[in-house]
Structures are given as structure tokens and as C-alpha cells.
Amino acid sequence: MLTDWSKTRKPEKEEINSRYKEAVAKLEKQQITIKEKKLPVLVLFEGYDAAGKGSVLGRIIRNIDPRFFKVFTTAKPSEEEQRKPFLYRHFIKIPQAGKFTFLDGGWMTDVTNDYMAGKIDDEAYKLRIDSVKRFERQLTDNGYLVMKFFFHIKEKEQKKRIDALLSDKNTAWRVSDSDLWQNKHYKKCTDIFDRYLCDTNQSSAPWYLIDAEDKKWAELQVLEYLVQGIDTALKNSSLSVPLLQNVFPLKKTPKLKDISLDKALTDKEYKEQLKKYQEKLRRLHNKLYLKKIPVIIAYEGWDAAGKGGNIKRITEALDPRGYEVHPIASPEPNEKARHYLWRFWNRLPKTGHVAVFDRTWYGRVMVERLEGFCSENDWQRAYNEINEFEKELSDWNAVIIKFWVQIDKDTQLERFTERQNTPEKQWKITDEDWRNREKWDLYEAAVNEMLKKTSTSFAPWHILESNDKKYARIKALKIVIEEIEKKLDEIKD
């Protein structure tokens, strides 16, 4: 592809200068409209070493108000980043609505480097490509403009540039081993770049190939494509995108009304089992840490279902240095201004750690759906987007445990009333809880749809019958233990 792809002929200097002025003037105007219309713009620079990505990027951003953009240079993944899912360090950099993110290198670099170095084989490469396509599609589906530039220089030109840097003491340090390696294996690199570009050239986020033999001309090409892309994106207000068919294997889930809630434990049973299972979990946490397995425990359920107390019984058994609890309230303005999964990507644990979410990303298909905080197309798309998110976690080898804490309507009323009448519990009950209670049936329907559509084989829902909180706590502990043991067994093989 790189070889067939016809580059635009470089115009005369005079034409470059006049087109350059025009493009810059447009970009300066566009940044205001981008802010007004809340368009998030992600600009990715990839390409050959020494092709001048960094310096072109540096010149482009001079035309943009520094309050409107962020720049990131993607180095080798840090120790910390290596302990997160492959896409983590890229996902957390996506811009807010109305702002730019410029990336000097990104997920393409990660994939092609790992592939060239033999760190991933053909099969793993294909999984990565699927991840990348889903990632980019999720961004554009959610209204992001994603502009991808690939800087191309020929083998000779690359050598010339590297030699020029090497010949001067003051610049020689800038030549890395990888630059030299790439030039020596130029043909091999080109084949791998070619393949990656073809594999990820989606019409909603297409590649733009930049002829980078001349810097000013390279800059103009980027500017013109960028201005054109922004122009197109600004014309679309709210987009409805096709809903994709589920491609993940699903497990059968019961409807809420069919769950029998009469399960209970005596105090004695509870105490004995609590002690036993907490001890067991404590030992397992240690193994998890040594084997570097990440664990994600997600709690959803009715108000007053007993999530807090349940979580406490889990975390009591964990080493405080190895877990975090994330209470999820409504998003902060800077979170709301990004892809709704961003704040969860941001809270992922390191390998070997446990993250417990008290309410989760499923807010999208419950409260956000029912309160109209997102469009219909948004929440309808979300089932698949969430499954894809959990697929990333699963491919990263995480233990994913999702609990729905279930009570009936009468039990909720009892607990609400008790909270109201007990001074030290009054903070736990608000007008909103009462309002939500009025919408019980709507919520029940939404929860049923959620359980049905997101109970994948790799991240199934577990129901905790919590009319008796003791029963629910022991059941949760048992499931957590079971799932961790399953994963430890897998790893052993």
C-alpha cells in the first residue's frame, strides 16, 4: 500500500506558502468553533523514524491556543503502563469535548514494534488489530474526530537524516538504536507498516499518508487534511450510527422477577463461613499478587440493596496495599466531556491488584438511559461497547466479576423507612432515592435488558440475593474465590 499509494505532487514553493497561510487561517478560526460545538479531536502522528513527525507536530500546534490542546509523546511503555491493558495508556489520553490531543506515536507504534520484535505472534497481532479497530470505532461512534497521519520517507532519505544527526556531536544522541535498526531493516519495516495501515484503514477513521521528504510540504499536507477533517466533522451535529450485532458468546440470565429471594443464613452459619472464606480470600490475594493477575469486581444493584456492606466483607480480607474501592457517582465535568468509559479506563488496577467498583460503567444503560442523559442511539450502542471494554480486560487476563445485588420492592421500602427513622443512617437516604423508587418498573426492565445483553462468557453477571444480607455476602465471597481460583488454574496450564 505504501508503495502504490500515490502521494500528491509537491507544489512550487510559492504555492506552498500561499496554501499554508490559507490553511493556518482556517485552523485558527476552527479552534473557536471546535470549542463552541464541543468537538473532541484526536490527532495521531505515526511514521518512519527520522521522518520529522515531532517537528511538524511542534509547528502545527503553534497555530492553536495552548488552552485548547495537549501533546503526548509516546515512549516505550513504562513499568506502570506495562501492568495495564495494552490500550490503557492511549485511552486515557483522549481529549475532552472541544479540545485537541496530539500524539507523537501511539498504538500503531506499540503494535508494529511488538510484532517486529517478535513479542507478539500472528495470532496476537490479529487480536491487537481487532482491539485497535474497536477502539477507534468507539471513538468515532461517540463523536470523536480521529485523524491519523503516517509520515513516509524513503530508505535513502532516512539514512541521510540519520547520518546528518550522527555527524554532529550535539545531535548524535538523538539517534536511537531503533532508528538504526529500522534503516537497516527498511524493507521489513515497510511490509509491516503496510499491513498495519491496510488492516486499520476504516472509512470513519482513515489513514492519511504524508510525503515527508520535505518538512514544509509535510506540514502543509497535515494542515490541509486536518482542516478538511475538522470541517467535515463540524457539519455533523448528532450522529446516529448503526447498531452492531453482538458477536460475543452470551450466558443465559434469569429475569429479576424470577429470582427467589428467600435464601438466608443463620447468624451462626454466617459467622463461621465469613471467617472461613475471608481467610481463604486473604491467601488467594497473595497468590494473585505474585502471579500479577488483575481483578475487577463490579457492583450494581438497587438502592439499599446492601452493596456497601457486601463490599466491606470482601475488602476486609484483602491487603490494603493491593486493592482500591472506587465509589462511582455522577461524572465530573471533565469526565462527562469524554467517552463515558474513560473514567473507568482511568481507574483500572495494575496487574496483581484488585479494583472494586461501587456502581460502574453500567450507569450508561440504567440511569443515563432512563434520565435521558444520553441519546437513545448512545445507550443502545453501549451494550456492545461495554462488552468490547470487558473483552479488553479479559484479553489482558483479568478476573472480571460482576454482581447484581437484588432485593424486592418491599425490602427496599423497609430499609428506606429504617434509614429515615434512624438519625445516624439518615445521610444514606435522599429524595433522589425516593424518586428512583417510583421508577422501579422502568429500572427493572432496563436491568433485565442489561443482564441479557452483557452477560458474556468472559464477564458474566452474578446475582446476589440480598433480602438476607448475610446470605449475599457469603455468596459474593464464594464467587470471588471461585473465579480467582479458576484463573489461577488457567495460568498454571
Added chain:
Amino acid sequence: MLTDWSKTRKPEKEEINSRYKEAVAKLEKQQITIKEKKLPVLVLFEGYDAAGKGSVLGRIIRNIDPRFFKVFTTAKPSEEEQRKPFLYRHFIKIPQAGKFTFLDGGWMTDVTNDYMAGKIDDEAYKLRIDSVKRFERQLTDNGYLVMKFFFHIKEKEQKKRIDALLSDKNTAWRVSDSDLWQNKHYKKCTDIFDRYLCDTNQSSAPWYLIDAEDKKWAELQVLEYLVQGIDTALKNSSLSVPLLQNVFPLKKTPKLKDISLDKALTDKEYKEQLKKYQEKLRRLHNKLYLKKIPVIIAYEGWDAAGKGGNIKRITEALDPRGYEVHPIASPEPNEKARHYLWRFWNRLPKTGHVAVFDRTWYGRVMVERLEGFCSENDWQRAYNEINEFEKELSDWNAVIIKFWVQIDKDTQLERFTERQNTPEKQWKITDEDWRNREKWDLYEAAVNEMLKKTSTSFAPWHILESNDKKYARIKALKIVIEEIEKKLDEIKD
């Protein structure tokens, strides 16, 4: 993919019935909105033989007013269809705005059949995939809803159905050799279907896999996806889609103002050469016919530039049974209601024939652009769409010749005035011609952009300097001869 792809679990009969009623009611309402909002809907049924595509299709359309849809069953390509480009018979079936087309089999069948039969190799398969992706992308970019269903049944079920048909004299005739072959080579077919589905699963026109083991359930799945897809599409009014980078090799073209128009022939030179070249062309036409090479000659140029007379000198040399001239005026309502390239696909010659277009598909980036007959995004996208169209013609091995007939503004004025003052020529000059003349500069800029962006290596523009009509005619003849000879040489190799 077929094997991993999780199918939705079949619900109980009662649930199927109630969801069925709901979906049908929605579809009945939607057909009215589709008409009002002028949404064109293309529905493609593909899948295993005996999976019941036809009968499900038959039941679905019962819910739609017969005035709103057309159904086509794709059989083996006819003799006539085989003499057109591969996509021709599919492109001409696309619906008008506000209507449905249902296809029982389509381009997938063509590609997978040819591949299975060894008629196309891996390389040709990849070219087909590129064509298919471009075709589907052009439709969705131009506001079409494209719904693709693949009907899946297991090997055993297929065998059962075929045996049932065979066992009854009245139905045995319905079992074709290809049905039997497919069941015998079920695994091989599955692999090829898998690959095709993955290769063409674009997010703007995704595949929906239908579990077709049960007919009523299959019908419900199709109905629900269809209703959902329509619902999403109806929410989008006018979409601006990303402009793709040109990927085709381009030839350098001059700007109109740099073309010297003083070239001329004497009457004597003209007569001699006309005779010579027309004779040569006559002989070549015969060869073309025998070698089954299609020729497409496209004329664009200023009003009064002499297109008509030029075309005449070409066609005089051709056998009337082997060519057609297509004068292109503004589109008929039924043409306007479709993809703007539809009326040109519809007018493609058979192999061995010559089609001359007096004005062409380039209207999109000239008159339609300047008169505001399409959106900015529409005409900006058109350069690439047109290059892709001509790439299809080139892959089909056509000779493609594009003429821009150039005169200067003074010459146009002379010819307009002469027409005005000569009674028998007055029909040739209209108020519109004068109005267009006032926009000369705008047209000139548009033409320059068009020449620059659409002069591909496989379909370059040729300039005919036509201040002297005789010179332009001889030049046209020479180019036509040259291009045909080039193609005949290629074929020989």
C-alpha cells in the same frame, strides 16, 4: 467467525409471536417515514443454500406496500451481465430514495462462488473485496441504508432440508447441483464464507448473522434488525462523511490558462488526416469487437467548444451496431433519486462495444457543484468516488478516454454570436448558455481542480485544443486510436 459468532438464543414461541407483532407494526409505520424522508434502503440476503432466505424474504415483504419495494433474485450472471463489469448487475438494482430493494443473493454470492469454483485466484479475490468495500461505502456515504443478512444453518440441518426436498417428486427439482455440492463441501464453504464476512464487515454496513434453523425465528431476527437499522438511519438527516485521501496514481495536468490554443490545421491537412485516421479506427473497431474490449469515451468541455462535431468524426468511423452515443442532460427524477453514478453504470457498454458520453459523471464536480445541486461534502467526496468508478472500469479492462474540449472565452463569444445570428443554429444557443458564460471563472477553477484530482494513470484526461475544430478532431481520433492500440498490445501479452 461464523463459528465463534454467538447467535441469540431462540426465545419461547409466545415471546416470538409478541415480538413479531411489534416488529411488523413498527415496519409498517416506518415505510411511510422512509418515503417522507426519502431514505433508500438496500437489503441483502445471503447465506447457505436451503437456509430459507427466499421464503423469509417473501414473508417480510408482505408487510410493505408493493409500491415501495422491488425484489430481485440473483441467479448466475446472464450472457449479457457477463459482458459488463462485475458490480454492474448489482449497482443498477439500487433503490430510489424512499424505497426498498430486497436482494435474494448478491455480490457476495458472485465472489464466493467464483472463488470456490477457482475462477478467481487469491489476488483477484482481494481486488473483488476492495471493489465490494468501495461499492458499499459509496452507498452508505451517499445516504443509503445497507442491511446485510447472512443466513446460517448447520451441515446436518442443510442435509435434512435437501433430503426432504429430494424425497418428494414435486419439490425434487428445487435441489440444484450447487446445493448438493455445498452440503458435501460444507466445511470448505464455511471457511470461505467466514473469510468473506470478516473481509467486508464494515461498521457503516455491518453483517447481521441470522440463526436460520427455525423459519419463524429467522424471520423475527431479520425483522428486528431491519427495524432497528431503519430507525437509526432515519435519525440522521444529512451526513458529512470523512474525505478520503486519494490512493490512485495521478498524472500531471496543465492548468487551462497554460494551454496554448493556437494549434491549427489547414483544410488540406485536415481532409487527408481525417480520411487516414478514420480508416484506421474502422479497422480497430473490428478488432475490439473480436477481442471483446469495451471502450468508453467521455467528452466534457465549454459550451460551443465543438464537442458534437468532434464526436461525429469518431462515430463516423465506427460500425453502428457496435457503438452508442449518450447525450447527458440533467437527470430524470428517477435518476436524481439514486446515487449520481447510477445513470452512468446503467449506460455502460457491453464488452466489444463503444460508448461515447456527450457530457458525463463529471457534472457532479462542475454544474452540480457550482449550482448547489449537491452539498459541499457531496462534490468533495465525488473526486474519489469517480476515480473509484473508473477504477472498476479499468479493472474490467476497458479503454477509458476522457476529453476536455478547450476553447478561450473570445472564441466562445464568437461562436455564441454566430449561433444567435444564424437562424438554423439558433436552437443551439439558450439563455442558460449565456448565464453559464458569466460564471466562466468559477467554472475554470472547478475544471482545474477536476483535471488535477481525476487524471489517474488508468483514466487520464486528454486536452483537445479546439479553437481550431479541425485540429481538435484529428487529435481526438489520434488519441482514440493510440489508446485502443495500447490496450490491444496489452491483451496480446
